[in-house]
Amino acid sequence: MASTNDLKNGMVLKLEGGQLWSVVEFQHVKPGKGPAFVRTKLKNVLSGKTVDKTFNAGVKVETATVDKRDMQFSYMDGEYFVFMDMQTYDQLHIDRKTVADAAHFLIEGFEATVAQHEGEVLFVELPAAVELTVQETEPGVQGDRSTGGTKPAVLETGHQIQVPSSSPPVRRSRSTPAPATTSAG
Numbered sequence: 001m002a003s004t005n006d007l008k009n010g011m012v013l014k015l016e017g018g019q020l021w022s023v024v025e026f027q028h029v030k031p032g033k034g035p036a037f038v039r040t041k042l043k044n045v046l047s048g049k050t051v052d053k054t055f056n057a058g059v060k061v062e063t064a065t066v067d068k069r070d071m072q073f074s075y076m077d078g079e080y081f082v083f084m085d086m087q088t089y090d091q092l093h094i095d096r097k098t099v100a101d102a103a104h105f106l107i108e109g110f111e112a113t114v115a116q117h118e119g120e121v122l123f124v125e126l127p128a129a130v131e132l133t134v135q136e137t138e139p140g141v142q143g144d145r146s147t148g149g150t151k152p153a154v155l156e157t158g159h160q161i162q163v164p165s166s167s168p169p170v171r172r173s174r175s176t177p178a179p180a181t182t183s184a185g
Helices: 096-105
Strands: 012-015 019-029 037-044 050-056 067-077 080-085 091-095 111-117 120-125 130-137 150-155 160-164 171-175 181-183
Touching: 067 091, 080 096, 091 096, 091 120, 096 120
Parallel strands: none
Antiparallel strands: 012 019, 019 037, 037 050, 067 080, 067 111, 080 091, 111 120, 120 181, 130 150, 130 171, 150 160
């Protein structure tokens, strides 16, 4: 249990029937009249849905412990992504739904953070930027501004992204997965 006065970004709360919500933003408000309150923006850890919620200041809320571990993607086993814990070398099978959009940026040996609560995998968190090889793209045309300065490219994972028009046909590309944290939906 924690007080709403102690809320911090990233803290995970257990609210409304045991659902897990991550604090995205919070603001302590002390109006001229009436009691103080805390205005928050919360994100459902499993669905990714965000809501605005207001708490009275000093109210106790239940917190949840989320264990985040650095893991390495090892291989695919049917519909499961197999990750290896970097410290214990234990393997963890995570289904495609939980890996979600992170699957577009995973190659063997890639490191990611896996978040768990009471043994259940909640989400796979990617770094802010990943570097992958562009397998296929059209050659850029000098001075072509009709496409807004970008062109489609296919990464080594098979995922299609937009790259600058001036990019050569095959090269390493630094891509920003959006959002950086993906969750099961």
